[in-house]
Amino acid sequence: MATILRDWSYQYQWLYDGFSRLAALSVGGERRFRQLALEGVAIAPETSVLDLCCGSGQATKFLVERSCHVTGLDASPLSLRRAQKNVPQANYVEAFAEAMPFPDNQFDVVHTSVALHEMESQQLQQILKEVHRVLRPDGVFTLVDFHKPTNPLFVPGLSLFLLLFETETAWTLIKSDLATLLEAAGFQRVRQTLHAGGSLQVIQVKKRS
Template identity: 30%
Template structure:
């Protein structure tokens, strides 16, 4: 689930690199620390309906379900190849996750379905227009009082982080990643109707500054 319109770019940009996705992300983005912080921030509990948006190989969904086996876990991505890896990962772990294939701006879920939506390293792939459409779609499927929690690139904390982020921009595009550099995710979620939108913790990585965002749908 990686690109702006009716198409998507595979993980790491090329289908042939998809099998390397977990290793690359784990080595370069402080994945375990960032995703565990995102899970903790989400305030999960038994009985909640949770969605992992743009789930990739399913790491976040599997970790959530392992820690909270009594919640209902769904996950969605547009890439059928990476969903195959995600299903295998969940099956190997003996964990039940409801996987679906769809674009972020046209999700196959009813209004007010989820208590929480989590997403990691996704929004920076999207054009501004599709970021807006995706944010509105998330507002639609989240329950009143429900929450959105996002981990993605943020404003660089220093010149080194800005320089390192050039690699991400060369790989994923300057226009769409520029929204993250400019701090536009907070106003993006606010414009979609969310309240209490905040950027919380940040993490410096080999490719730049990662930030955690949270937002609430009014009850």
């Protein structure tokens, strides 16, 4: 599945950002979209925040407005070079999310935006374990990703988006219960909210103290 648009959108940041902005109109625009996962999360200048799978810094840009200690992690050197240029206020690490080069209990907040749908099922479980490990007790993991629409009017839009840009893993994610997977990884559920007719989910969970 997916089309050449997927490759092009990774190759040309303006294309990725253009389609992201277009899709974000479904929740009121990009700024609103980027705030969804941050609503209710206490982030002060001294809070240490990890932007997991940060891409070219699309969400990192909003995290550095609130914290002076933001780290972006991504497996793609090209994305990280762009992120460094776009959002130089953050530190960046090239690594796989399933094997993060951080000690235990390092971060107050781990955030990830539209990335978990790219992971195979085993890989996703390993990533959730890793997030749990690097978060300090009482730390918050907050994410935004696709979800199966609850409003049928949003089914064609999300289906078209997934067909054009995504692979099988995105379809698997929308069929799965991510909140339950997070609980299985040891997290305590805090909040799950749906947006854009249910085609987007925000989940916030906490590492038990």
